[in-house]
Amino acid sequence: MSSNRRKFIKQLGSTIMLTSASLASFAEVEAYEKRKLFAEKRISPSDKIRIATIGMGIMGFNDTRAALAAPGVELVAVCDLYQGRLQRAKEVFGIGIFTTNDYKEILARKDIDAVIVATSDNWHSQISIEAMRKGKAVYSEKPMVQSISEGLEEIWVQKETKAVFQVGSQRISSIAFKKAKELYQAGAIGQINSVEAAFNRQDALGAWQYTIPLDASTQTVWWDRFQGKEKLKLAYESNRFFRWRNYKEYGTGVAGDLFVHLLTGIHFITNSRGPDKIYAIGGTYYWKDGRNVPDVMSAVINYPETPEHAPFQATLRVNFISGEGDRTVTKIIGSEGVIELSGEGEGFTIRKNKLPAAPGIGGWDSFSTYPEDMQKALMDDYNKKYSAADQQRVQLPGVTFEAPADYSAHNEHLANFFDAIRTKKPVVEDAEFGFRAAAPALACNDSYFQNKVINWDANQMKLK
Numbered sequence: 001m002s003s004n005r006r007k008f009i010k011q012l013g014s015t016i017m018l019t020s021a022s023l024a025s026f027a028e029v030e031a032y033e034k035r036k037l038f039a040e041k042r043i044s045p046s047d048k049i050r051i052a053t054i055g056m057g058i059m060g061f062n063d064t065r066a067a068l069a070a071p072g073v074e075l076v077a078v079c080d081l082y083q084g085r086l087q088r089a090k091e092v093f094g095i096g097i098f099t100t101n102d103y104k105e106i107l108a109r110k111d112i113d114a115v116i117v118a119t120s121d122n123w124h125s126q127i128s129i130e131a132m133r134k135g136k137a138v139y140s141e142k143p144m145v146q147s148i149s150e151g152l153e154e155i156w157v158q159k160e161t162k163a164v165f166q167v168g169s170q171r172i173s174s175i176a177f178k179k180a181k182e183l184y185q186a187g188a189i190g191q192i193n194s195v196e197a198a199f200n201r202q203d204a205l206g207a208w209q210y211t212i213p214l215d216a217s218t219q220t221v222w223w224d225r226f227q228g229k230e231k232l233k234l235a236y237e238s239n240r241f242f243r244w245r246n247y248k249e250y251g252t253g254v255a256g257d258l259f260v261h262l263l264t265g266i267h268f269i270t271n272s273r274g275p276d277k278i279y280a281i282g283g284t285y286y287w288k289d290g291r292n293v294p295d296v297m298s299a300v301i302n303y304p305e306t307p308e309h310a311p312f313q314a315t316l317r318v319n320f321i322s323g324e325g326d327r328t329v330t331k332i333i334g335s336e337g338v339i340e341l342s343g344e345g346e347g348f349t350i351r352k353n354k355l356p357a358a359p360g361i362g363g364w365d366s367f368s369t370y371p372e373d374m375q376k377a378l379m380d381d382y383n384k385k386y387s388a389a390d391q392q393r394v395q396l397p398g399v400t401f402e403a404p405a406d407y408s409a410h411n412e413h414l415a416n417f418f419d420a421i422r423t424k425k426p427v428v429e430d431a432e433f434g435f436r437a438a439a440p441a442l443a444c445n446d447s448y449f450q451n452k453v454i455n456w457d458a459n460q461m462k463l464k
Contacts, residue, residue: 012301022194052077053104055119056085063116070418079103081222101222107134120428122228125150129157137164137421143256143438152170154387158351166427167419167434174409181269190336195314197262197330200322210247212238246291253293254318255444264437274364274436274458277302280444286321295320299444310368331409345409347402354394357387
């Protein structure tokens with residue numbers, strides 16, 4: 001065993017406490033270590049994967065860095081609609097990379113094997129479809145579509161072209177999510193009945209008031225191209241270009257940006273194919289900066305009973321002005337415990353409680369309202385039916401799991417994408433999985449703007 005591997009297992013072992021040895025597999029550790037060993041190998045030129053990134057905003061730069069952390073990956077080209085970002089890409093990744101404001105020039109190149117699509121949401125589907133038809137593998141930022149109507153075509157194109165396609169909701173590649181899924185499927189919390197999940201933020205940047213460059217204008221921004229496939233005829237606004245998440249014409253609001261992360265994780269752990277009813281409310285309560293999407297939104301989403309899981313209800317919330325500060329949490333609640341996942345997949349805890357066999361008597365109960373002789377008769381009868389052990393609430397040992405400090409789910413998600421390109425093995429989040437998470441998230445927007453319950457057919461992946 002290598003010293004790195006010993007260090008990793010020792011670090012992992014110090015942060016995980018499991019209730020049963022049968023649950024304590026190290027499958028994720030082994031997979032992680034194989035990646036580390038592979039990363040140390042020298043990659044032959046014929047095994048290199050040459051990539052391009054389309055859209056060099058926050059996620060474009062971060063996705064590119066995560067991609068280049070994988071062995072045998074080379075950045076060939078980038079595309080963006082602000083010329084300053086093309087300049088910055090050369091500063092960061094090398095003067096020799098090809099830069100363009102036209103993604104079609106990227107797709108036409110024969111020396112590019114895969115593209116990262118990190119544009120505004122209104123371009124995700126069109127560019128991904130064109131890229132797959134050009135023989136490229138595609139890593140598409142979430143949500144993979146801006147509207148529900150785009151989803152089935154994208155799934156069909158992926159199946160037709162057999163292109164490797166990964167959606168960029170990276171948390172489900174986390175070792176913590178994989179372990180949480182393993183324990184959930186082993187029955188660690190009993191029968192699921194509800195999920196509570198939230199993103200709380202309390203800062204201007206977290207609310208998408210991103211910094212705008214001093215030279216922002218139609219001289220430095222290709223505004224008409226940014227308007228999208230529907231050719232919107234809106235006058236140039238720097239806010240709309242550099243803070244596009246705040247506008248439904250280009251983005252998908254908090255639902256498409258953040259609910260989709262929460263739903264992706266829920267579906268991954270429970271193996272759910274999706275809900276049947278979605279209802280959302282919200283509003284712009286604090287960030288009155290011209291945005292036309294909510295800064296606070298809550299949704300109630302119903303999941304019917306299926307072969308994969310018992311019926312449960314999910315409540316989702318995003319609050320961009322939360323006095324709690326920045327906090328992300330997903331709580332999966334079952335009949336015997338709760339899995340609480342923190343942050344971006346760094347770790348989780350399981351707290352376990354089990355109902356006693358006896359239903360209880362006395363306390364906050366109608367018992368004390370009856371005559372004394374009736375109380376005595378009831379208590380005698382109760383004690384005959386239930387032993388002292390039956391009457392005791394069962395509290396079971398919990399579980400704590402934390403990924404190592406140097407672990408990156410983002411890097412792992414991109415590494416999985418490149419593994420799939422090389423080996424043809426399935427990705428973690430293909431087009432169908434991605435759409436099953438994106439559609440209910442986007443249905444939250446439909447519910448909010450139309451003020452009605454949205455009914456969803458998860459099997460057919462279409463609105464009812």
